[in-house]
Amino acid sequence: MTPDELAERTRRAAEAAVAAGRELGLRVERAKVLHDVFSVVVHLEPEPVVA
Known part of the structure; x- marks a missing residue:
């Protein structure tokens, strides 16, 4: 993977984690x-949750 592809993968994963956390309230x-x-692996700030 290129550095740009890795950055895009990270961005998409973080966005998915944020969306899932928000769907859970x-x-x-x-x-x-x-x-x-x-x-x-991301910390969903400010909650004490890692996804």
């Missing part, structure tokens, strides 16, 4: 990427 202001190697 969480107040999500932003997704902070914690880990991005084989899978993307």
Whole structure:
């Protein structure tokens, strides 16, 4: 994958996590990427939730 493709994958994963959190009723202001190697892990700030 190119750096642009990796950045796009990370962006899409973070957006999906935010959407899922909001559908579950969480107040999500932003997704902070914690880990991005084989899978993307984000903190759904300000909630104490990692997705």
